[in-house]
């Protein structure tokens with residue numbers, strides 16, 4: 103057995119199940135599950151019809167490099183979205199089967215055993231798993247801390263997530279500048295997870311992306327930088343497993359080599375559907391409108407002793423609780439039949455604190471009425487404490 107497998111941590115959803123084991127929910131109330139970040143708005147018709155029109159693709163082996171048309175559609179989207187002067191579809195873009203596998207596989211590509219890997223805290227657990235299975239050691243940067251406060255010696259890879267899951271926070275240009283300077287000085291690679299980039303509340307303020315920040319700061323060729331994006335949230339198609347990475351051509355060349363052996367080529371049918379999805383923005387605006395509507399109805403319902411801020415991006419509420427998050431989540435399930443994710447399950451104790459403690463992550467993925475109902479039940483519990 104690979105000895106590093108034993109170092110993997112239980113996944114947050116396993117911890118949710120363990121937290122609720124033996125607890126029965128009130129059967130009189132309709133169950134509402136907001137614990138999982140799975141988009142639930144309908145998959146756009148244009149994506150479905152592009153997929154079914156391309157079923158002939160099932161008869162061929164796809165190449166890991168992907169179709170030139172897909173890389174061109176992805177590059178054209180990224181150039182439009184991030185005002186990039188250049189992004190070469192031949193060398194600076196690669197299709198991936200969703201950002202999750204790519205974030206994991208990228209760690210296996212760039213890390214040598216013994217490396218240190220910087221992860222945000224709280225964070226998406228795949229970063230930690232990628233580090234551990236590569237024989238590296240994760241190092242956590244607690245929410246609210248600056249990149250400059252870390253000891254970067256021995257760091258080979260830094261994962262960042264903007265808009266952040268679960269916080270919804272977006273990195274600004276100053277933070278990118280600091281991170282790029284540290285990468286130049288210490289030589290580490292930056293993996294920028296931007297799978298929530300298209301879910302934001304202010305149409306006039308799309309979240310800043312890594313490539314955009316690099317371009318604005320005059321960095322040519324995106325040295326040591328790769329961004330990860332996905333159709334899962336943008337186009338409500340998590341089952342399609344489609345995304346792409348873009349950035350440093352030399353890194354992507356090695357990543358392609360790794361992927362060729364790993365066998366992670368994207369089905370040609372999915373590639374065709376992905377071209378349709380990356381080439382249309384109307385469905386993405388409609389998707390944002392639905393989330394904006396939910397935030398507008400739900401945020402005003404949250405009052406003391408709970409607290410939540412409007413996020414800059416993503417589809418989560420990151421709610422502060424007056425008592426221990428896991429205890430609150432258990433009572434919420436037992437008394438109100440609502441399932442949410444305790445924040446401490448999404449973070450590690452670092453420098454003496456777990457930055458997810460006394461927080462809940464609530465995914466606003468259910469229909470509007472259910473999201474409102476869930477938050478109302480949460481308030482009833484909070485006010486009864």
Ligand SMILES: Cc1ncc(COP(=O)(O)O)c(C=O)c1O
Pocket residue numbers: 139199200201202203226263266267295297331332333334335340344345
């Ligand atoms: C922060 C973050 N990154 C990556 C992913 C993976 O998404 P996908 O593989 O569907 O692109 C998720 C999914 O929930 C996520 O929350």
